Amino acid sequence: MKDIYKKPIFYYVLVPIVIGLWPVWLFSIGIPGAENNLEKTVKEYAQARELISEILNLDPQRLDYANSKKNGGEFDYTTAVDQVTRLCKISPTSYRISSSPIRKIKGGQKNQDASMTIDRIDIERFSRFLSIMHMRWSNLQCTNATLAKIKGEKDIWKTDIRFIYYE
Numbered sequence: 001m002k003d004i005y006k007k008p009i010f011y012y013v014l015v016p017i018v019i020g021l022w023p024v025w026l027f028s029i030g031i032p033g034a035e036n037n038l039e040k041t042v043k044e045y046a047q048a049r050e051l052i053s054e055i056l057n058l059d060p061q062r063l064d065y066a067n068s069k070k071n072g073g074e075f076d077y078t079t080a081v082d083q084v085t086r087l088c089k090i091s092p093t094s095y096r097i098s099s100s101p102i103r104k105i106k107g108g109q110k111n112q113d114a115s116m117t118i119d120r121i122d123i124e125r126f127s128r129f130l131s132i133m134h135m136r137w138s139n140l141q142c143t144n145a146t147l148a149k150i151k152g153e154k155d156i157w158k159t160d161i162r163f164i165y166y167e
Helices: 002-006 008-058 061-070 077-087 123-136
Strands: 095-099 110-121 140-149 157-166
Touching: 077 095, 077 110, 077 123, 110 123, 123 140, 123 157
Parallel strands: none
Antiparallel strands: 095 110, 110 157, 140 157
């Protein structure tokens, strides 16, 4: 069997067979598979476009935020929390926020802490609030979230949240 590789007649037969099988494979498997992938990609693109339109209808401020980030706007806890609480329909009188000054840590990186207390909130709004905060500001981390159930209420909680924003 090892001797067959050394004979040139093997290559004179193998190369034309491979060249002859390539168009057969191309027309029977390659092109139909590519057409199926194209159709699938076009459908996914249409679905993504619908989702993007829906997201922009629900939250048109995302475009403003993307443009302001390109302009190098500074992060401010008060502004960030105000925007998200308005989206989540959390009353400004039901929460308090306090932030510490910006400080430098190792390597020249800066961070800023903040603590927030929400007096009355349901679980759905609270989870939506945290989710939007993390989606909008990727450098923001929630380091602690404590929920305390308010007695006599079905789904009302008092929350204490601690954030750290890394610049």
